[in-house]
Amino acid sequence: MKTVKMKVASLRKIPNPYGPINPLNLRKSPEMFIVMADVRDIPDDIPMKTNPREQNLRTRVAGKIREGLVSSENHFYLLNRGMLLSAKEVKFDNVNSELTIVFEDENVHGNVDGGHTYRIILENRGKIDPQIKQYVKIEILTGIEDIFEDVAAARNTSVQVQEKSIAELKDKFDEIIKQTIKDEPFANLIAFKENDEKPIDISEILSILYMFNLELFPDLNSVPVTAFSGKAACIKTYIETFDKYQNENGSQRENPYFKMRNVMVDIFKLYDYIEEKMERKYREKHVSGAYGKVKGVEVGSFKTRFYQRPFEYHSPKGFLFPILGAFRALLYEKDGYYQWKPGVNPFEYFDELGKDLVCETVERSRTLGYNPGAVGKDVGHWKQLYQYVLTNYLLKNMPQTMP
Numbered sequence: 005m006k007t008v009k010m011k012v013a014s015l016r017k018i019p020n021p022y023g024p025i026n027p028l029n030l031r032k033s034p035e036m037f038i039v040m041a042d043v044r045d046i047p048d049d050i051p052m053k054t055n056p057r058e059q060n061l062r063t064r065v066a067g068k069i070r071e072g073l074v075s076s077e078n079h080f081y082l083l084n085r086g087m088l089l090s091a092k093e094v095k096f097d098n099v100n101s102e103l104t105i106v107f108e109d110e111n112v113h114g115n116v117d118g119g120h121t122y123r124i125i126l127e128n129r130g131k132i133d134p135q136i137k138q139y140v141k142i143e144i145l146t147g148i149e150d151i152f153e154d155v156a157a158a159r160n161t162s163v164q165v166q167e168k169s170i171a172e173l174k175d176k177f178d179e180i181i182k183q184t185i186k187d188e189p190f191a192n193l194i195a196f197k198e199n200d201e202k203p204i205d206i207s208e209i210l211s212i213l214y215m216f217n218l219e220l221f222p223d224l225n226s227v228p229v230t231a232f233s234g235k236a237a238c239i240k241t242y243i244e245t246f247d248k249y250q251n252e253n254g255s256q257r258e259n260p261y262f263k264m265r266n267v268m269v270d271i272f273k274l275y276d277y278i279e280e281k282m283e284r285k286y287r288e289k290h291v292s293g294a295y296g297k298v299k300g301v302e303v304g305s306f307k308t309r310f311y312q313r314p315f316e317y318h319s320p321k322g323f324l325f326p327i328l329g330a331f332r333a334l335l336y337e338k339d340g341y342y343q344w345k346p347g348v349n350p351f352e353y354f355d356e357l358g359k360d361l362v363c364e365t366v367e368r369s370r371t372l373g374y375n376p377g378a379v380g381k382d383v384g385h386w387k388q389l390y391q392y393v394l395t396n397y398l399l400k401n402m403p404q405t406m407p
Contacts, residue, residue: 008047034147051114086141087118117159172196207235214238215329219260232380276308283317285358300376322380330389
C-alpha cells in the first residue's frame with residue numbers, strides 16, 4: 005500500500021449519477037474527483053505499473069507537452085489533458101488544502117493515463133520560471149477495481165495505445181507465452197508494451213505463432229499469409245482467441261496458442277535455424293551461385309533473431325515466412341497439445357528439404373519481378389511449400405509393401 009499527499013488548488017467531487025451504492029452488487033459505486041494542482045506540488049512517487057505503455061519522451065507529442073510546461077504562458081492546464089489516477093481512497097483536508105491518495109493495490113491503483121505528462125512534469129518543472137505557476141488537471145477515480153482494464157483501454161486514446169499494450173496489461177501473454185519461453189535467452193528482449201525499447205516486438209512473436217495455428221489453418225486449403233502481411237491482424241487474432249477461450253476459471257487449455265506450448269520454443273529455434281542456413285542451402289543446389297546477389301538479401305555481419313547466432317547473409321521475411329510456415333504440415337494435436345508428428349525432427353527435415361524450399365522461394369521471387377515482398381504475399385507459393393513438406397512426410401511414412 006502506498007499513500008501520497010499533495011497540496012491542491014481546487015478539488016471537486018463529481019457525484020455518481022447512479023447513487024453511492026451499486027444496486028447490482030450493493031457495493032460502493034465508483035467516484036470521480038477533479039483536482040487542479042500546481043505542477044511543483046505533484047508527488048514524485050505515484051505508482052506507474054497501471055499505465056499500459058512505456059513513456060517515450062523523445063516523440064513530437066512529448067516535445068509539445070514539454071514546451072507547454074516551461075512556457076512563459078500560464079495555460080498549461082488548458083492545453084494538456086492532464087492525468088487519470090485510479091485509487092482505493094481519497095481524503096481531503098479542507099483546512100490545509102491537502103489531498104491524501106491511497107493506492108492499495110498497484111496492479112489496479114496508480115497512473116492510468118497521462119504517463120507522459122507525469123514524467124515530463126517531474127523532469128522539467130525545475131525549468132519553469134519562478135515567477136510562473138503552471139497547473140495540471142488530475143482526475144481520480146475510486147472504486148473501479150472490477151472494471152480497471154476497460155477504463156485503461158478506453159482512456160488511452162489521445163496517442164492510440166496499441167492492442168498489445170492493453171493485452172499486456174490484462175496479463176494475456178503471461179501463461180501462454182511468458183511462462184513457455186521464460187528460460188530462453190530472448191525472454192527478456194521482448195517488448196510487450198508500446199514504446200518499450202527492446203529489440204523483439206511481441207507482434208513478431210505472434211506473427212510467427214499465427215502460422216502454426218491449426219484451428220485456423222488445419223490443412224492446405226487455408227494459408228496464413230497474414231502472418232507476413234498483417235502484424236496488427238495477428239495481434240488481434242491472438243487477443244480474440246484468448247477472449248474466446250477464457251472461462252470462469254481463467255483456463256486457456258482449448259486455446260490453440262496454449263496448445264502450442266510444447267512446440268513453441270522449437271518454432272523459434274527453427275526460425276533461427278532457417279535464417280542462419282538460407283545461404284548454405286541455396287548453394288547446395290547452386291554450387292557456384294551467389295546468394296548475396298539475390299534481390300533483398302543483405303551481406304554483412306548479422307545475428308539470428310532470437311538466439312543471436314552469427315551469420316553473414318540476411319534474408320528478407322518474404323523468403324523466411326513461407327518456408328517456416330510450411331512446417332505447419334508436420335504438426336498435429338495429441339492429448340490437448342500440438343506436437344511434431346511421430347518420428348519428426350523439424351531441423352532434420354530442413355536439413356533434407358531446405359535446398360529445395362530455399363531455391364524454389366528464390367525462383368518465385370524472380371518470376372514476381374525480383375520482389376521478396378510479393379513472395380511473402382503469394383498464396384500459391386505458401387501452398388506449394390506446405391505441400392512439398394507434407395508430401396515428403398507422407399512418403400517417408402508410407403507403409404512398406406513388397407513389389
